[in-house]
Amino acid sequence: MAPYRPTTGLRRRAVTLGFATLFAAVAAAPPAFPATTGTHPAHVAGTCLDDVHVLAHFDRVAGQVAESIAPEPGGSAVIGMIRARQVVRVALDGAVQLLATMPLPPGGGTTTPIVGTPNVTGVARSDGGDVYFLYSSGQGGLTGIWQLRPSGESRLVVPLPADTFPNALVIDGKQHRFLITDSAGGRIWQAPLSGGEASVWSADPALAPAGFIGANGLKIHDGAVWATNSDRGTIVRIPVTQDGGSGRAEVRATGLEGIDDFDFTGRSTEILAAINESSKLVRVSADGAQETLLDAKNGMQGTTAVVVRGNQVYLTNGANLAGDDPNLMLAQLRRC
Template identity: 80%
Template sequence: MPTQPDRAAATHLGDVRVLAHFDRAAGQAAESIALEPGGGAVIGMIPARQVVRVARDGAVQVLVTMPLPPGGGGTTPVVGDPVVTGVARSDSGAVHFLYSAGQGGLTGIWQIRRSGEPRLVVPLPADTMPNALVIDGERDRFLVTDSTGGRIWQAPLRGGEASVWSADPSLAPGGFFGANGLKVHDGAVWASNSDHGTIVRFPVTEGGGAGRAEVRARGLEGIDDFDFTGWGTEILAAINQTSKLVRVGSDGAQETLLDAEDGMQGTTAVVVRGNRAYVTNGANLVGNDSCLLIAELQRR
């Protein structure tokens, strides 16, 4: 793939500011983002096992803290300790999140009830490491990446049993994490692979199944989450291991937009809404400033 930036029509960043800082010493390593109306966001926190809400003014409210599994945990695949990872918000406002807890019957997709109590809606096997959570509204289903199993799972939005949607080799880990970030875009499911540094596209078949995998970007080792800018298949990618936000053009050309010199510390997730990108730093590998940033998108 080309590595030089696509100057013809590229997204760049204008004003970048921190909306909220989190308590990294208390385990609040920001991992995922689900936007809410009005400019707020819901964030998954590892290893605090929390879901928090960030208001438009930056105020942080803990919505739920998940219990430790029997025996205190330590059986979560690869990472050991139990963690909250992906979050998603339905059109009705329901907040769902992923909890990976190893043994103990707690791993799966959870919903935060109106009372504030969590409810398990889709159990997943104890040997999975569910990471990214997407609501595929067109087909009334959840989609979930399994980073250690190298799979994408699907489950009905009403809850119930999950099944493997794809176990294509392109999703497999190379020693640590495989399938990680996940998006539904333009009739296809897109997934990142952290170990292989790729973004893979799966066309969705007429029956809702996975078509043939196609690698659309390479050279992104350590990639976590990603999102589309709204210009074709141009992507913003959060590179966790090297603390970067990278633009990936529709032709595969890459350009670093933010890096450690801009305050990036273990960049974990990015979500685009309109002309804004919301970016989380987990500070899970370097630094101690776990935070949520907002960046203005510009086109030139």
């Protein structure tokens, strides 16, 4: 992990302990799972979230720090678990099914960039039902995009360099490729959906880290690739050129320190942003104006990911820097 200039108490805590030590301390703490979570309506500038509730609690002692979400038809969701190196499925009744656990690399993965421990990060699901996920291990031959096969086995389909920290994964069906953020290198990689060699799609300076985590969340929208930069607290838009290449990045929102994932609400370029560091879900309007929809009072704890599917909003809380209850939450999105 590169030296970092902390600006908040949470970042000072992360740097002082180191992420590996911090995750170990989190895992050692006893779980505190409430039996139920009440409804918390939130109303901001024409966007409302209703019926906010926890669908599933995860096993913190086992390192199930929820990181990413891939919804499935029927309402279930595939979730990537950072420190447990797992992929799980959560059914609509809250049942959690283990799909895959990645092996520890030789040496335990202490060379993994940024965190010094191996991590399963982004997950994605193709229209045909194939499940893919990212593994960052600090080792060549293990780091990259993995496919979960129907047999339950996993196979590496796109290897990435050992010094990358692949974080978010999306399937770009129009261009028949994967896109992957690299939080350590501040880049977006691309690779064919059929598998094989990856190449850098964009290394725009707007994606670069400022000492810790750069490019993080990733979506395709409005003829462009959009990404967050956690260190810089920004959301950037990179236009896709006619030949599928990358244009120059444009910063579309600032002041979102510690941002992780995000998604579009379906209302122009309005965004819901998961702010990991301050445990918030923030609405970002098309002009960059921001309002907090949910925070710690509504159960946000180290919020890592948000995905919108129609009127359904999926949220994961990793509880890695704040809180003690990693979970998957659901909410209803409506206009008001």
